[in-house]
Amino acid sequence: MDKKMTIWQGDITTLKVDAIVNAANKSLLGGGGVDGAIHQAAGPELLQATKKLGGAKTGEAKITKGFKLPARYVIHTVGPIYKNGLNNEAQLLAKCYKNSLALAQKHHLKTIAFSAISTGVYGYPLDEATEICVSTVKKILPEMKNVEEVIFVVFDEPTKEVYENTFEQLGI
Numbered sequence: 001m002d003k004k005m006t007i008w009q010g011d012i013t014t015l016k017v018d019a020i021v022n023a024a025n026k027s028l029l030g031g032g033g034v035d036g037a038i039h040q041a042a043g044p045e046l047l048q049a050t051k052k053l054g055g056a057k058t059g060e061a062k063i064t065k066g067f068k069l070p071a072r073y074v075i076h077t078v079g080p081i082y083k084n085g086l087n088n089e090a091q092l093l094a095k096c097y098k099n100s101l102a103l104a105q106k107h108h109l110k111t112i113a114f115s116a117i118s119t120g121v122y123g124y125p126l127d128e129a130t131e132i133c134v135s136t137v138k139k140i141l142p143e144m145k146n147v148e149e150v151i152f153v154v155f156d157e158p159t160k161e162v163y164e165n166t167f168e169q170l171g172i
C-alpha cells in the first residue's frame with residue numbers, strides 16, 4: 001500500500017487519528033503551546049498517565065492513551081531547545097520524529113499526526129526544522145510497515161507555506 005504524507009492546517013486536538021504527537025517538555029507534565037492544548041482537551045486523566053512515565057530525555061518519545069481526545073493515543077516527544085545549532089539540535093530533532101514513528105510502528109498505529117516539534121517556544125528556525133522533520137519522516141516511513149499515513153499539522157499560514165515548499169523541494 002502507498003504511504004501518504006499530508007499537510008493539514010488546524011488544531012491537532014481535533015484530529016481523529018490513531019496518534020497525535022505532542023511537543024512536550026522533559027517533565028511530560030504539560031506546559032504551554034500545543035502541549036497545553038492537548039492536556040486541556042484530553043482532560044485530567046492525561047496528566048495522571050504522564051505522571052507515571054517519569055519524564056523523558058530530549059529526543060525520546062513515550063506513549064499514553066488519548067483519553068477525551070478523538071485521537072486514540074498521544075505520543076509525547078521532547079524537542080531540543082534551539083541555542084545556536086551547535087548543540088546537536090538537528091540530530092535531537094530528527095530523533096523525535098524517528099522515535100515517535102518507531103513507537104507508532106510498535107503499537108500497530110496506522111495514522112499519525114505530528115505537531116511542528118520545537119518550532120514554537122523552543123525556538124528552532126522554522127525552515128531548518130521543517131527540512132529535518134519532513135526529510136526524516138520521508139526516509140524512515142518505508143521501514144514502518146504498520147504506519148500508512150503521516151499528517152504534518154501546521155497551526156498557522158506561514159508554517160503551512162514552509163511545509164508546502166519543503167514538500168516541493170523533496171519531491172513529495
Ligand code: ADP
Binds near residue numbers: 013033079120154
Ligand atoms: P515547542 O516548545 O516544542 O517549540 P510549541 O507548542 O511552543 O512547542 O510549538 C510547536 C508548534 O505547535 C508551533 O508551530 C505552534 O504554532 C504549534 N501549535 C500550537 N498550538 C497548536 C495546536 N493546538 N494544534 C497544532 N499545533 C499547535
